[in-house]
Amino acid sequence: MNSEPASPSLLKMAGMAILVLVPIVYLVIALNTGDLIWISPVFNARPQAIVVHCFGVDIGLNEGTQRFDEFTDLVNQTLSGSKRWDSLSLSEATYQEYQSNPQWMTLELGYAEAFRVHSAYKFFSHINTIIIPLEGRHAITNAIFGRRGDLPAAGSFHVKTTAPLVEYLAVNGLCPQP
Numbered sequence: 810m811n812s813e814p815a816s817p818s819l820l821k822m823a824g825m826a827i828l829v830l831v832p833i834v835y836l837v838i839a840l841n842t843g844d845l846i847w848i849s850p851v852f853n854a855r856p857q858a859i860v861v862h863c864f865g866v867d868i869g870l871n872e873g874t875q876r877f878d879e880f881t882d883l884v885n886q887t888l889s890g891s892k893r894w895d896s897l898s899l900s901e902a903t904y905q906e907y908q909s910n911p912q913w914m915t916l917e918l919g920y921a922e923a924f925r926v927h928s929a930y931k932f933f934s935h936i937n938t939i940i941i942p943l944e945g946r947h948a949i950t951n952a953i954f955g956r957r958g959d960l961p962a963a964g965s966f967h968v969k970t971t972a973p974l975v976e977y978l979a980v981n982g983l984c985p986q987p
Contacts, residue, residue: 913945
C-alpha cells in the first residue's frame, strides 16, 4: 500500500479552476442581464408587421405571404450571431425622420409581444419594435435600434452587415434605389 500523498498537478489545478470559474462567470452575467440564455446567439422572433420606409414611401409586407416569411427569416439571420452593443441611442427626431425622409431607407418591424434580444448586455429587453436603418443616418454602422411602445430603448446593437436586407428589397422590387 502506497502511503505517499499525491503530488500536486498543474493540469488538475487548471481543470478545477475551469470547472469552478466557468459556471461563476456564466451566473454573474445571467444575473446581470436577467437572462439565463444570454449566451444564445439565435434570434427567432416573428414580427406581426414589417414596414419599409423606402425613400419617403411606406411599403408594408403582408403577414402570411412568402415575401413576409422570407424577409423575416433574413432579418432573424441578420440579428443572430455576435452583436456589439453601443450607447448610440435613437432619438425621437431621428425616428420621425426615418419614417419620412425621401433620401433614407429604414425597416421597422413590429411584434405582438415584447421580447428580449439575447446577449451579454442587459439592454434590449421588453422590446416590441426593431428599427434598422439601411440608407441614411446610422446605416453605415449596421445599427439596430429598439423601442418599447412609444419610447426608444437605450443603446443599439451593431451587426456584421445589413447588406442582405438591402439586396433582398432591391432584387424583389420592394424598394429600389432612387
